[in-house]
Amino acid sequence: MKLEESGMRPNKLLRSLKRRNRWACFDAEKKPIDPESGDPVDVLRTRDHHMSYREANLAYADHDAPVGIGFSIGLDDELILIDLDDCLDDDLKFKSEVAEDIFTTVNSYTEISVGGHGLHILTSGYNLESYYGHSEEHPVEIYDGQKFFTFTGRHVQSPYDVKKQPGAIATIHRRYGPWVSYREWISHKSD
Template sequence: MIRTTCEYCDAELRRAGLGRPQRFCSGRCRVAAHRKKRAGEAVPAEIRGQKRWIRHGADKTPLRADTGRAASSTDPRTWTDHGTAARSPHGAGLGFVLNGDGIVCVDLDHCLTADGQLAPWAAAILNACPPTYTEVSPSGTGLHLWGHGHVVRGRRIRREDGAHIEVYGTGRYIALGRRYGQAPAELADISEVITSLTT
């Protein structure tokens, strides 16, 4: 079947059906899709080995890797292994589902400038955190701190400057980005950081 929309942004392909099969509407989308497919390569084996992977659309809608249809962060039947999700042609990137087993994610929203400078408030959180897998969010403006901890209910903390800090441990999926700097490919216990943010 001839593809008629861009694999990355779902925009209509102008030259669909003419000559060599077209997958992307622009070089920009091709590069972005390539970067997102590679996003999971530096992910710690502890996460990569779980069968809790999905895809996500350009609008962050969770998608099944096998069909491209809607996935659910609470229905394991819609998840798959990392390899299958990484090879899937559906959506714009990888997502990992948090299911309450102790793997958690702290999302520091809008903490990176366009030139990669980290906001002081985010640097303070990062410095208080033991070395753990950290990635730049797909938007390029935030950080995800991955680790071990106990989070019963997700929290969203709004800062006075408009930035957000989100803490999740279950019932959510996280869209993967790319490794931040030289962050280790392992998860640390970040319970103390979580406690400091949520109390």
């Protein structure tokens, strides 16, 4: 399956998130930063550096340090981010049947990631099947809190906003588990 960018202007996308003051600028390493100084900031444990969508865009436009804006998913959210790395070729065709299945099963807001070869799918609904983490067997990461995601606005044919899909999340967990926590995955990766 080949994806097509929707061409929808970013200001028409993710309206439910744009009403919330959890936006921040990020640097070339996709880390949240203070737009003026370029210094790293913690947007997950404190709200000191959260901005409105409009403020984040203005800060991005007015300063040299940021390379984009993103959104901070908190523990009090029902938001779930599914991160599918390196699943698209240069023509936006799926390289992975797993990624294609997840995209079609979840059917919520989806955009091409910063690198141009991955997808970010945003959905909502508490993940009761398992904690967030990484699939042990597939290049899939699911986060249900405490995650900063980079927003590109490169929307592909999918809903224009977050859709509540708890059943789809449960299906993905069953199909592509077992799952390990982020902390466990990092420790295995560095061994």
